[in-house]
Amino acid sequence: MPVTHAQEADLLRRQDPALAEILLGELDRQSTTLQLIAAENFTSPAVLAALGSPLANKYAEGYPGARYHGGCEIVDVAERLAVQRAKRLFGAEHANVQSHSGSSAVLAAYAALLRPGDTVLALGLPYGGHLTHGSPANFSGRWFDFVSYGVDEETGLIAYDQVRTLARTHRPKAIVCGSIAYPRHLDYAYFREVADEVGAYLIADAAHPIGLVAGGAAPSPVPYADVVCATTHKVLRGPRGGMLLCGADLAERVDRAVFPFTQGGAQMHTIAAKAVAFGEAATPAFQAYAHQVVANARFLAAALAAEGLAITTGGTDTHLITADPAPLGVDGRIARGRLAAAGMILDSCALPHDDARGLRLGTAAVTTQGMGEGEMARIAKLLAEVLRDQADSRQVREEVRDLAGGFPPYPPPYQP
Incomplete structure (x- = not known):
């Protein structure tokens, strides 16, 4: 018979009471304080069940049907299910669900489309840009030449005219649209227009709004961006992890950028939990x-x-x-x-x-x-x-x- 969560908690208490106390302490903290961090959420018990499943035991380098380890026939089904649900949920031609985090998803997008030294146009960090959008402390700022656009000093809104001017001046290989601290919807059609004008790829870092996109409460970047990078937690309410969405024309490049270029074995328990979250997000x-x-x-x-x-x-x-x-x-x-x-x-x-x-x-x-x-x-x-x-x-x-x-x-x- 399957082990229940109550039994799991009891096993942990008996085997490692110190860690059990830590976990229960964190649960108490979450239950007695107000979680107002914009990047955090509560996953469902079903997501937690997948995260704590025997799928955590399986090594599965590669992709379904083309693994570097044996015994992957069951986890292949789980990953295919996660991919199918993500594609259907977001209307994407291709989905990669193996990225361990949002940052690793952005790294894979850059690896798929860019070469070291390429120029990239992105929202500056003082205006809400992410570390992966050119911070000198991050791989992005060390490997690529980032040019930053900002926001209007009076309104705080993205200075879209500046985006076009900088793009025309610097002719970037890619334009990144997305933020960790910008509370308004982005004009993806405008970014697409500017990218096409200067011959740039458009990368949407939709880590924050992707859950709202899934629920029909925010516009989708999928029809406009060459690659969409996202997390599966935050509003989406899945496990901590990342994913990439793109067209069929870039599918192979994106997949190879995730594995083998930037990551090794996929975390199959997390991928299964992503599948659960995608299924939940498709409901009324x-x-x-x-x-x-x-x-x-x-x-x-x-x-x-x-x-x-x-x-x-x-x-x-x-x-x-x-x-x-x-x-x-x-x-x-x-x-x-x-x-x-x-x-x-x-x-x-x-x-x-x-x-x-x-x-x-x-x-x-x-x-x-x-x-x-x-x-x-x-x-x-x-x-x-x-x-x-x-x-x-x-x-x-x-x-x-x-x-x-x-x-x-x-x-x-x-x-x-």
Whole structure:
């Protein structure tokens, strides 16, 4: 008979009580605080079951039907299922589901399309670009010549005219569109037009919005980009991992860029968990969830603005909000620490055209828990009280614990 999760937890307690205590401690932290980090979410118990399955034991270098190890006939079925579901979910001609992370997916996209020294145009890091978009501390900044576009100083919106001007001047081999801290939808058609004008590939780094795309709550980059890089966690609610989507013409190049160029053996338990998440994302329930994520984010952004925070771009189209807490008399780094002490977990981030730090938060996880606009109003009020230093952090911590306790992320047997 299969081992249940309760039995697994009991086995771990008996064999390694120290680690069991750590895992239960993390579960308690997640269950008693508000997870407002824009890149985090709660996977379903079914996704967790696949991650903890015997598929973790199987070595499977290569691709279905062409592995470098024997005994892959079952995991081949799992990977084919994940690929089929991803292609159907996103309307893509080809999907590669082996990337271990979003960064490794971007690395594979660059490996498929570029050579060291090529020029790449991407959103600058101070404006929300990712490390893989040219940071000197990252492989991207060391191997390629990145040119950065930015955002309008007044509106905070991407300076699309600057994108075209820089593309015409530098003639990049590829243009990257995507961000970790830009709360608005991207004009993929415009990026495609500019890429075609200068003969560049278009790479969409859709790690953040891809879950909203799956739920029909954000425009899809698939019809416009040569390669789409994405993560399978965040709003998509799958396991931590990456994937790539592309046309049939680039399928072989993308696959070879993942294996054998940038990775070895595929993580078959994670691929199976991705298949589960893709299946869940294809349901009407997930569509309703994705739209509620956006509704919650818009409501929370407006509520935070009413409390006095300056909201970048004046609002959001997605799950993500960036805000400047300076009007409340605090810098983003200090604000993050104060809020963490009160049980509200979020990130600080760079602010466009400013040396100070802001706040980056999202609504994916709290929406998974079942929270709505009423809870967003309560969160905004508590957050502002903490930043104004008008409330006892211990009292706010108890209020946060009470709020989170009404929306447990996991049912038994996952509860400690």
